[in-house]
Amino acid sequence: MSAKALPVFWISSLIAALACGVGIxxxxxxxxxxxxxxxxxxxxxxxxxxxxxxTQGNDxxxxxxxxxxxxxxxxxxxxxxxxxxxxGSMTGAYSHNDARTVRRIVDRIPAAxxxxxxxxxxxxxESWQIxxxxxxxxxIWGDSDLKGALAAAExxxxxxxxxxxxxxxxxxxxxxxxxxxxxxxTQQPDLNLRRNLLNTVIGAIxxxxxxxxxxxxxxxxxxxxxxxxxxxxxxxxxANSDIEAASAAALNLSHPQSRSxxxxxxxxxxxxxxxxxxxxxxxxxxxxxxxxxxxMYVVFAVSNRDPAxxxxxxxxxxxxxxxxxxxxxxxxxxxxxxxxxxxxxxQKMSPGNARNQALxxxxxxxxxxxxxxxxxxxxxxGFGSNRANLLSNVISNWAMADPVKAQEFVATLSDEPAxxxxxxQSIAGVVAADDGAKAMQIVAQxxxxxxxxxxxxxxxxxxxxxxxxxxxxxxxxxxDPDLIKAxxxxxxxxxxxxxxxxxxxxxxxxxxxETRTQAYSNLASNWANHDPVATAAWVNRxxxxxxxxxxxxxxxxxxxxxxxxxxxxxxxxxxxxxMRDEAVSSFARSVSREDPEAxxxxxxxxxxxxxxxxxxxxxxxxxxxxxxSAATAWLQNxxxxxxxxxxxxx
Numbered sequence: 124m125s126a127k128a129l130p131v132f133w134i135s136s137l138i139a140a141l142a143c144g145v146g147i148x149x150x151x152x153x154x155x156x157x158x159x160x161x162x163x164x165x166x167x168x169x170x171x172x173x174x175x176x177x178t179q180g181n182d183x184x185x186x187x188x189x190x191x192x193x194x195x196x197x198x199x200x201x202x203x204x205x206x207x208x209x210x211g212s213m214t215g216a217y218s219h220n221d222a223r224t225v226r227r228i229v230d231r232i233p234a235a236x237x238x239x240x241x242x243x244x245x246x247x248x249e250s251w252q253i254x255x256x257x258x259x260x261x262x263i264w265g266d267s268d269l270k271g272a273l274a275a276a277e278x279x280x281x282x283x284x285x286x287x288x289x290x291x292x293x294x295x296x297x298x299x300x301x302x303x304x305x306x307x308x309t310q311q312p313d314l315n316l317r318r319n320l321l322n323t324v325i326g327a328i329x330x331x332x333x334x335x336x337x338x339x340x341x342x343x344x345x346x347x348x349x350x351x352x353x354x355x356x357x358x359x360x361x362a363n364s365d366i367e368a369a370s371a372a373a374l375n376l377s378h379p380q381s382r383s384x385x386x387x388x389x390x391x392x393x394x395x396x397x398x399x400x401x402x403x404x405x406x407x408x409x410x411x412x413x414x415x416x417x418x419m420y421v422v423f424a425v426s427n428r429d430p431a432x433x434x435x436x437x438x439x440x441x442x443x444x445x446x447x448x449x450x451x452x453x454x455x456x457x458x459x460x461x462x463x464x465x466x467x468x469x470q471k472m473s474p475g476n477a478r479n480q481a482l483x484x485x486x487x488x489x490x491x492x493x494x495x496x497x498x499x500x501x502x503x504x505g506f507g508s509n510r511a512n513l514l515s516n517v518i519s520n521w522a523m524a525d526p527v528k529a530q531e532f533v534a535t536l537s538d539e540p541a542x543x544x545x546x547x548q549s550i551a552g553v554v555a556a557d558d559g560a561k562a563m564q565i566v567a568q569x570x571x572x573x574x575x576x577x578x579x580x581x582x583x584x585x586x587x588x589x590x591x592x593x594x595x596x597x598x599x600x601x602x603d604p605d606l607i608k609a610x611x612x613x614x615x616x617x618x619x620x621x622x623x624x625x626x627x628x629x630x631x632x633x634x635x636x637e638t639r640t641q642a643y644s645n646l647a648s649n650w651a652n653h654d655p656v657a658t659a660a661w662v663n664r665x666x667x668x669x670x671x672x673x674x675x676x677x678x679x680x681x682x683x684x685x686x687x688x689x690x691x692x693x694x695x696x697x698x699x700x701x702m703r704d705e706a707v708s709s710f711a712r713s714v715s716r717e718d719p720e721a722x723x724x725x726x727x728x729x730x731x732x733x734x735x736x737x738x739x740x741x742x743x744x745x746x747x748x749x750x751x752s753a754a755t756a757w758l759q760n761x762x763x764x765x766x767x768x769x770x771x772x773x
Contacts, residue, residue: 125554158353206243222334225252228418229259233269238275251375253771258288265292273307281653282685286316290323298328309343312715326356333361337372351384358385370404383413389419392425402436415445422449430457434468447477451484458488466500479509486513494521498532511541515549522553530565544569550580552585559586583610587617594618595629608638612645619649626650628663641668648677655682660694672705679709687714694725704729708738719746720757728760736763743771 182563205228232240237484244260247253258340264272272541273292279285297304309318320344329336336357361369366389373385384716386408393401398421405417418440426433433453440446456463466485472478489497497517501510533546547569555562562582569575598614601607611633618626623646630642643665650658658678665671682690690710697703707729720740729735739761745752759766 142305145230165645176623201228202236202239202243204228205232205240209243210245225256229256229263232260232263233724234263237261237264237272239624241275254284257284258291262291262295264298265295268295268518282655282689283652286319286685289316290319293320293323295325295328301328301331305339313686313687315687318717322353324448325353327741329360331459332355333364333369334372351380351764354384355383355388362389363396366393366404382410383416386413386417391424394421398425398432401551415441415443419445419449423452426453427455430454431464433457434465442477450477454481455488458485459491462489462493462496483513490517490520494518494524494529495532511545514542515545518546519549519553522550526550526554540570544574544578548574548581551578551582555582555585556589559583559590559599559642562586563597573609576606579606580609580613584613584617586616586619591618591622592626595625598629604635607633608635611638612641615642615646617644618648620653623650623657636669637731640673640696643670643672644677647674648681651678651681652685655686655689658682665703665765667700671702675702675706676709679706680713683710683713687717691725699730701731704731704734706732711742712739715742715745719743719749722746723754723757723761736767739763740767740771747771 174735181738205225208225208228228239240260241257244253244257248388261272261276264275271294276285276288276292279288287537289560293308296307304324304327308317311317312319321339325336325339325343328339334352340353340357358369358373361372369389369577370386373382373389376382376385390401390405393404398622401424402418405414405421408414418436422433422437422440425436430453433455434450437446437449437453442447454465454469457468462485464490469478469481469485472481486497486501489500496515496523498514501514501517518529518533521532529550530547533543533550536543536546547565549563551565554565559582562585563579566575566578566582569578583598586597594614595618598610599606601610611630615626615630615671618629626646630639630646633639633642647658647662650661655678659682662671662674662678663675679690679694682693687710694703694707697706707725711722711726714725719742723739723746726735726738726742729738740763743754743758743761746757755772758771761768
């Protein structure tokens, strides 16, 4: 199986599920790797790894070819060169030249030295560069010793990083031995990780055998976004080889959402080959909602090559959300190449919601390339209540390219305070990523009041990512209680990503109970994304009461999404009480989307009766949408009053 064989739908689905900042190239399957054993000689790497964020192309004048086929730059110790890069340019601004240099260094590191290279990354501040480099090194390691790479990845402290790298290695393994990779994936104890890995492996299988991939999907019961991504990948691949068989299989799917997703994938794949036939096929679908959605996906495919034609097709669809979505997508594509023509077409549309959404699509797309023209377009049209929001989006795009010009334009709007204030807030938000102090000066021009405080809160959060000490020093100098109340939770959000101890110290120093409680909640939620175990230890140390309860709730919400097994282990160790009840309620609410029966069992352990009843009711309602008979059967013996059971069943 070649690296390019994995469908693009699998790539996009996997990235959405992982959310770990790793480049698309890492999720392409590799070759020459059959099982998690060392199959190459030391330093060997015969599989063509996809280019990543570091791959900017090798310079023939400065590179040679190593004995294993990888590019090599000047002679020297690659580990020492990498150490110098990590101490220098990778800690600040990162140029294309830096990317090329790292690419050349990485290509010269023998597989046997990969653990040493990974050790150099320990303790470095996390960034997209470090994350991408770590994954690239694991992929090199996996080329020659997949078993060792998997074992090391399973011990990574960051759950998001662990999940991303394991999924990348699973894709690498599945390319040559899908059965072995599948068996390994099914044995993972964490539900979310297991489903992500199964999604990856089934994606590799779909490239060769979509029928088997569909059977595996049904066997392992992937749910939620994993199931949608998997179905989209299977049927997109299948449609490219056998439209009729793919259509028959899609129409036989019993679940309406799964059937619709499969037909949408077929429509998009079909339209890329033959638009006329794809439209005729979609028109013949027996179910009206499936038919309309399939036509919408035909529009999506056509808009990539002929957006004007796509707009005409979209305009012929029956009124409704599918038509609006199709029209918006096609209009945005048309505006990319011919903004004036797209705007002229939309202006001639009949007044109504469809026209308003199309006008918004034109302005948003136009702003990417010609922000001043887009801003003038927004001001000249009757966008109603959405005018300020749309102008704000346009100004944000403009400020990314030229904040000074954007600010000069907004200054002309001072006689319209609503437009002026929101647009200035947008400019400040963009500037804050590079210069928090300058952003605060811009925000100061907004009319005093709640909106300015909210803008300052937003800026302080962004500022705390780039310059945490300066942002904190600014905050400590503030005396306005309303401003402190607005800013503190956002500032904690920013600080905890890179300076959790500083965030804890700041939050605990807040004197207002309501503000401190909200700050603790934000801190727990954000910290749990990076280190849920440390977050849990901190929550345990908080005094009993409202602050601890809210923090536990927030911790559970995010921890459950990334590692439901680890979260459940922590819950099991908690003593009965109000904090445990709040945490279990949050855990059950999150788990109910994927495993409602487990969520119901957990909800039953809540000690406080009203909280227990409320939690069980929420879970059972979710469960009934998925499997009413199973939920009803479980409910018969649930520990809630009979009248509440009857109300749920009705």
